[in-house]
Amino acid sequence: MSDMANSESGQAIRETYTEYPQGDHTIAEIGDPANEDAWITSTLTYTIEP
Numbered sequence: 905m906s907d908m909a910n911s912e913s914g915q916a917i918r919e920t921y922t923e924y925p926q927g928d929h930t931i932a933e934i935g936d937p938a939n940e941d942a943w944i945t946s947t948l949t950y951t952i953e954p
Contacts, residue, residue: 926950 918938924931931950936942 918936920933920935920937922933922935924933929950934944
């Protein structure tokens with residue numbers, strides 16, 4: 905989780921950023937643990953293999 909502050913509002917930035925290696929690719933996940941309804945749109949989807 906980031907502890908940076910938004911320069912405009914002065915509030916903490918609370919997003920998370922996680923990378924998962926998948927073969928020759930790296931999958932990135934962006935999340936907001938305080939907002940379960942937050943979303944981002946992508947043209948690509950991948951299944952993360954544990």
